[in-house]
Amino acid sequence: MRNETSIFWPSSHRHYISSLRLDVEETGLSRRTLSLIPPLLKIVDAMRDLESLPFTLTSELESLRRRAADTLEAIADTLRDPASTRNLYLRAQILRGSDHRQLAQEIMGSLEQELIVVCGRLSTWLGKSSGYYSSALFAVPDGLSQAISDSADDALPAAFEELQGLFAERLELRRHFPLQWARLIAAAGEANLYPKHFAYFLPEDEGAKYSPNKRSLVFMNTYHALFNLITQEESTNHLYLHDAELDMAEIPTYLVAWFRGHDLGHSILRPQTDFRPLNKVDRWGSMQLQEALADSFGLLLCNTRAWRQRLGMHSGMLSMVFVLEMLRYLRRDPCSFPDAGAAFIELQFLIRNGYADIDRETRKISTSSERLMAGIAALLDTLSRSVLANDLPATLDFIERYAPHRNSEALDELMQLLGQSSHTLDYVQPIFHCAGQVGVSP
């Protein structure tokens, strides 16, 4: 019952909430479609509540699952896009008890053009619980972000070649998967607790591991709100970048490129790289290093001429977005989130090797884009000769020097300077105003 201690995780004596309105205007969805979604959200909330009981109410859960499946099919019948319709029918079949691994893989086969739905059991935060809980997410495709992301993908071969030119060792871009950009319009169940994920890796987060078809689903409105309401407000107080200014109108392009860079960064390795031996010795350390590698390769991919020219980006603003996001992650709690641990490793490396400075009086980090890019390249160089080369002693030595779970004094000092943040987002869901407008009861 650890998962039920609080709706927030990790626990804190204070939680600061900003609201994001999940507007349903200009989604292209009919009133009929929108009116069918709110009852399903409440069914999923009820399923999630029943999962909190110390015993299983099998028949009650069964009947709620059937109601949820009926509603998904009713929604599917209001849609025009074949992929959206098909995937909703497949999700309904999963709820009716069909093989979820097989069907979740089939869902990955076609990208929805009208309505994207995840409805079923989803994982929560690592460290909070290893269980899967009833969740529902409804989103519409975000064409603008998708176009930016696809354009970056078109220039990927040239960008990767440039990236390879920065390193002596041969790198390999292993198989990578599509990234689907969407605008979230409704959420329920575990996925609507705190903090909310802005990205899911499917179907892995649904418990279907080793699927040959995968995709990342990113909610741009959530991601953008995290940047506008949390990163910008909190992290800018802690950063002085000598040669850059933040142009808020350009932020969406940078966020899309940065996320795609990080996502692809997970697939950039050396031919011999194998994380399994490290996982056996220090799983938490391994996860943090993998996130630090993805962050670092992601930044350098974004900074290649191929991507900068294609997307109209500048090194200064890229550096600013990177460091601001690094600070947002870091201030969450480096010992609870692998991404936050990675942020700690990156900042420790930059400061201890002279690529950034921290002023204890103003509590500001200062650097320039040139120093930052050089520092991140140096960090990757060190990691490519240790963890990417499967050199376990060198990797453990690196973890001893830079990882938060092995450096509690340095962690305490940095967290005292930067402060911990429990600032999170809540969703305001106007979609509930659509319920009953056409008198629907599924």
Ligand SMILES: [Zn+2]
């Ligand atoms: Zn990652």
